[in-house]
Amino acid sequence: MRKLRIGVLDLASKGPTRALWARVMNANLASIMPQVVAVWCEKAGHDVSFICYTGFEDLSRELPKDLDLMFIGAFTESALLAYAISARLRAQGVVTVLGGPHARCYPQDAQKYFDYVLGFTDEAIIDDVLRDCSSHAPLGIRLSANRQPTLLPGVRERWGFIESTLKKAPMIKLVPMLASVGCPYTCAFCIDSTVPYQLFDTNVLVEDLRFLLTKFKRPLVGWHDPNFGIRFDDLMNSIEEAVPRNSIDFIAESSLSLLTEPRLQRLKRNGFKALLPGIESWFDLGEKARTGIAQGEAKVQRVADHVNMILRYIPYIQTNFVMGLDADAGPEPFELTKQFIDLAPGAFPGYSLLTAFGEAAPINVEYQRENRVLGFPFSFLNNNGAMNIRPKNYSWPTFYQHVIDVTRYSFSRRAIMRRIGATNAFIPKWLNVVRAVSSEGAGRLRYYSQVHQHLLTDRTVRDYFEQESDILPAFYTQQIRQELGPMWDALPEGALHHDPYAYMKSQEGYRPVAAAAGG
Numbered sequence: 001m002r003k004l005r006i007g008v009l010d011l012a013s014k015g016p017t018r019a020l021w022a023r024v025m026n027a028n029l030a031s032i033m034p035q036v037v038a039v040w041c042e043k044a045g046h047d048v049s050f051i052c053y054t055g056f057e058d059l060s061r062e063l064p065k066d067l068d069l070m071f072i073g074a075f076t077e078s079a080l081l082a083y084a085i086s087a088r089l090r091a092q093g094v095v096t097v098l099g100g101p102h103a104r105c106y107p108q109d110a111q112k113y114f115d116y117v118l119g120f121t122d123e124a125i126i127d128d129v130l131r132d133c134s135s136h137a138p139l140g141i142r143l144s145a146n147r148q149p150t151l152l153p154g155v156r157e158r159w160g161f162i163e164s165t166l167k168k169a170p171m172i173k174l175v176p177m178l179a180s181v182g183c184p185y186t187c188a189f190c191i192d193s194t195v196p197y198q199l200f201d202t203n204v205l206v207e208d209l210r211f212l213l214t215k216f217k218r219p220l221v222g223w224h225d226p227n228f229g230i231r232f233d234d235l236m237n238s239i240e241e242a243v244p245r246n247s248i249d250f251i252a253e254s255s256l257s258l259l260t261e262p263r264l265q266r267l268k269r270n271g272f273k274a275l276l277p278g279i280e281s282w283f284d285l286g287e288k289a290r291t292g293i294a295q296g297e298a299k300v301q302r303v304a305d306h307v308n309m310i311l312r313y314i315p316y317i318q319t320n321f322v323m324g325l326d327a328d329a330g331p332e333p334f335e336l337t338k339q340f341i342d343l344a345p346g347a348f349p350g351y352s353l354l355t356a357f358g359e360a361a362p363i364n365v366e367y368q369r370e371n372r373v374l375g376f377p378f379s380f381l382n383n384n385g386a387m388n389i390r391p392k393n394y395s396w397p398t399f400y401q402h403v404i405d406v407t408r409y410s411f412s413r414r415a416i417m418r419r420i421g422a423t424n425a426f427i428p429k430w431l432n433v434v435r436a437v438s439s440e441g442a443g444r445l446r447y448y449s450q451v452h453q454h455l456l457t458d459r460t461v462r463d464y465f466e467q468e469s470d471i472l473p474a475f476y477t478q479q480i481r482q483e484l485g486p487m488w489d490a491l492p493e494g495a496l497h498h499d500p501y502a503y504m505k506s507q508e509g510y511r512p513v514a515a516a517a518g519g
Helices: 020-029 033-043 076-091 101-105 123-132 155-166 202-212 232-242 261-269 296-311 332-343 363-369 396-410 413-421 426-437 439-457 459-465 474-490 502-507
Strands: 005-011 047-053 069-073 095-099 116-118 141-143 175-177 220-223 249-252 272-275 278-280 316-323 348-353
Touching (some): 005 033, 033 047, 033 069, 095 101, 261 272, 261 296, 316 396, 413 426, 439 459
Parallel strands (some): 005 069, 095 116, 116 141
């Protein structure tokens, strides 16, 4: 195999930005798999240039010259930027590869713009791409392993790529780690709901934590596990074996069902500073929230009590909700969320609009069969830019009015002040305020209000939402043009539109192009 000049691009932003929250956090949104791919490519003997794009770089300057091959990792909200970059590079003769969540969720669409589209990716898949390394048109080759890899390069092996990314973070410097993949819960909307849970080799975890103490006085680690702590004792035993107690700060996403008081005490002793549990719904998913069959007000009270207990041990908690689930009807779900805000004022509420990400979850086929999925451009599919599923029990204007109401309540001056008062540590207080007054609070409230107003006054918007027209309203086209900035001109023809029913068609006889590279 000849020695290749390879670029690896991790898209942590969907376009140029100057937002304060993005400046603080985007470098900390780096993904692990692009770093892993870079390690595997170097191991295979190739020259690798790695970039984490945070929205503050000039891509025309940052992208390496004279490449043979470019790997791009992207979430769906960054897909259009990935498509534009790929188009520009392919015109220069560069072979392009897409991996990450978008490649798994929308493979048929991505095949039109990349030479390779990767699903589950292990070292053997990367070796296949490196051996073949040729252009494929009009449709790229779709490759996927049978399952998630059982072993990944750890922090020590990825350090050069981690370090170059953390240099872009002005204050908070979050080291990404992964102890497990998959999830035992079956949330219908989640990409991990069908991925079998597996814990990685804890010996690598021990080595990586010890290594980090040679690089930072007090490291900050963000666990990328879909649900940290499924094998709680194994993980905590490894952490306690690796480093002195409370010498590293940790952030993890977990479920309330795992966060018993004895476990919270142990997490506190070992430096856990932030937890992000999913509550999702007041009328569904009780197993994940450890509330059993309790619904409505009974579930609100139990969850609020649990969250307040967590805050006695962990200084920062974000509680995650999904708005627009089929179990919701009328104003009650939103009013119950307001009650929760009052009962657990120290929690920062993270709201997501129900979104069907292509092939991410089996339930998406059902939404498509019911003709409820809208073809919003990928830039808006980030859980808040657009809800691409027609609500089962709301009209669009009514739904957005409820979303506006609960968002305004959650980030009102009163709620912000109560959140400050209920938070003990300085940095969590500061984070809560910055998030509330920036894009996640006040910014979303402005945006939802604009969407609601357009639904009431702009027929092109209402017709699009009601699936009476597939012509994208100017309101959305203008946003994409602004977000892509200089890369707008490189966007391939047709990229603003995708088939929102491709998953259903693939299940009912459609056969996408697929082949084994190098086979």
